[in-house]
Amino acid sequence: xxxxxxxxxxxxxxxxxxxxxxxxxxxxxxxxxxxxxxxxxxxxxxxxxxxxxxxxxxxxxxxxxxxxxxxxxxxxxxxxxxxxxxxxxxxxxxxxxxxxxxxxxxxxxxxxxxxxxxxxxxxxxxxxxxxxxxxxxxxxxxxxxxxxxxxxxxxxxxxxxxxxxxxx
Amino acid sequence: xxxxxxxxxxxxxxxxxxxxxxxxxxxxxxxxxxxxxxxxxxxxxxxxxxxxxxxxxxxxxxxxxxxxxxxxxxxxxxxxxxxxxxxxxxxxxxxxxxx
Numbered sequence: 001x002x003x004x005x006x007x008x009x010x011x012x013x014x015x016x017x018x019x020x021x022x023x024x025x026x027x028x029x030x031x032x033x034x035x036x037x038x039x040x041x042x043x044x045x046x047x048x049x050x051x052x053x054x055x056x057x058x059x060x061x062x063x064x065x066x067x068x069x070x071x072x073x074x075x076x077x078x079x080x081x082x083x084x085x086x087x088x089x090x091x092x093x094x095x096x097x098x099x100x101x102x103x104x105x106x107x108x109x110x111x112x113x114x115x116x117x118x119x120x121x122x123x124x125x126x127x128x129x130x131x132x133x134x135x136x137x138x139x140x141x142x143x144x145x146x147x148x149x150x151x152x153x154x155x156x157x158x159x160x161x162x163x164x165x166x167x168x
Numbered sequence: 169x170x171x172x173x174x175x176x177x178x179x180x181x182x183x184x185x186x187x188x189x190x191x192x193x194x195x196x197x198x199x200x201x202x203x204x205x206x207x208x209x210x211x212x213x214x215x216x217x218x219x220x221x222x223x224x225x226x227x228x229x230x231x232x233x234x235x236x237x238x239x240x241x242x243x244x245x246x247x248x249x250x251x252x253x254x255x256x257x258x259x260x261x262x263x264x265x266x267x
Contacts, residue, residue: 048219051232056217060209063181064219064235071176073223092180099181103207112209 001166004054008046009162015039016159029140030132034119036143036155037105040065043159050167059109063102070095075168082161083154098151104139170199173233174265183207185240187265192258197231200257202246205237216242218254 001009019035037059044065048055055061072079076088085091110118115125117137122128142148174187183205190200200218218236223229236254238246245251246259253259 048221051220051222051225053220055219056215058215058217060237061219063183063207064237067177067181068219068221070180071173092176095180096182099183100207103183103209107209112211114210 001163002052004049005046005166008042008049012039012042012046013159015042028133029137030119033108033137033140037108040105040155043162046162059111060106062106063099066095066099066102072168079165079168082164083157098147101142101148101151104142108139173199177203178267189263190257192261193256200234202236202238204240204243206240208237208239210239216254
C-alpha cells in the first residue's frame with residue numbers, strides 16, 4: 001500500500017465509522033446514506049491510487065471498483081476468500097447481482113443526482129419540494145433486502161481488509 | 169488480452185452495454201476501453217477522464233488498463249465528434265465487444 005492509498009483508506013474507514021454510529025443511533029436515512037456513499041467512494045479511490053497516480057475527481061468510482069476487483073487476473077481465489085466466497089466465479093456472479101444497488105448508491109451524490117433525490121440538499125434546486133431529512137430513499141430499501149445487506153457486509157470487509165488486497 | 173478484459177467486464181457489470189477497444193495510439197502494454205454504460209448517471213460536466221488501472225506493475229507482465237465509462241448520450245456525441253475524447257485517444261480501428 002502506498003502513502004496515497006493509506007490516506008484515502010484512513011478517510012474511508014473514518015467515514016464508515018461515522019455511518020456505523022449513525023446507523024446504531026437511528027440517525028435519518030439521509031445522513032446514513034451520505035456517509036455510506038462517501039466511504040464507498042473513498043475506498044474505491046484508495047484502490048485506484050495503487051499506481052501512485054490520481055484517479056478521476058468525480059464522486060463516481062465505487063461501481064468501477066467492484067468491476068475491477070471482480071475481473072483482476074491474479075490471486076483470484078485469495079480475493080474471493082477475503083470476501084467469504086469459495087470460488088471466484090461465485091464472487092463475479094454476486095458482483096453482477098449487486099451492481100445495480102451500487103449504481104443507485106453512487107447516484108445519490110448531489111453531483112450525480114440530476115436535481116433529484118440526494119442526501120444533502122432540498123430538491124429540485126429552483127423550487128424545492130423535498131428535503132432529504134424525511135425522504136424515503138429507494139436505495140435504502142434496496143440496501144435492506146438480502147443482496148443489499150450482503151453488499152453492506154462487503155463494504156465493511158472491503159474497508160477492514162483493504163491492506164490485504166490494496167496492491168493486488 | 170483486450171478481449172479477455174472486455175468479456176470479463178461485460179460479465180460482471182449489468183450496466184455495460186458495449187465496450188469499444190481503441191488500439192490506435194496506445195502503447196504496447198496499454199489497453200484503452202470506452203465502456204458504454206446504461207446505469208451510469210447522466211453527466212452535465214462532460215469531464216472525460218479514464219481510470220488508469222495498472223496490473224502486475226514492476227513485473228514482466230506489467231500492463232495498464234484505461235477505462236472510460238460513458239453514457240449512451242455521451243457516446244453518441246463522441247461518435248459525431250461533438251464530445252472530445254481523452255488526449256491521444258482515437259476511434260479509428262476500434263473493436264467492439266458486446267454481451
